[in-house]
Amino acid sequence: MTEDVQLVYDELKSTNAKTLSHLEYELQKIRAGKATPSMLQSVMVEYYGSLVPMQQIANVSTSDARTLTVQAFERSMLPEIAKAIINSNLGFAPQNNGELILINVPALTEERRKEMCKKAKADGEHGKVGIRNNRKDAIDMIKSLKADGLSEDMIKDCEIQIQNVTNNFIKKVDELVELKEKDIMTI
Secondary structure (H helix, E strand, O other), X not given: OHXXXXXXXXXXXXXXXXXXXXXXXXXXXXXXXXXOHHHHOOOEEEEOOEEEEHHHOEEEEEXXXXXXXXXXXXXXXXXXXXXXXXXXXXXXXXXXOOOOEEEEOOXXXXXXXXXXXXXXXXXXXHHHHHHHHHHHHHHHHHHHHHHHOOOHHHHHHHHHHHHHHHHHXXXXXXXXXXXXXXXXXXX
């Protein structure tokens, strides 16, 4: 019986970890004041008729805190990469010098920083909703074990344990969002 309960705990922790890693991925997309290669992670480039992630056809690096450089593996792809960056609605104006693409990352205004903090909080809330849904699923699985002979007291204990796991993951979400907000607001 405790083997089934342990499986439920393991499944809960696993799905919560996936939710947390997805939140980290989403928060990476929100740019703070500094230029980072992950800012262009979501850009898809048309490459011989199909859309591919930019990382597969170019190297993205930072030359300084405000400049991204994109060096294509094939020079003929530079115009397509520039077009994809413009169409991605990231607010960048790429400059193609024939060998590589330079992107100046503009400094964020106070208003824009606040908007990005709101976005980070919204992503954090989505993460919390995911964790709460995972909690509900775990509690439903525990309750379904009642038919297999799990006692009421054991079910209550399991629900308390599940709530403790959920609280720990929600605390981690809050910490991630707080770190991102601090990063965004740092000039």
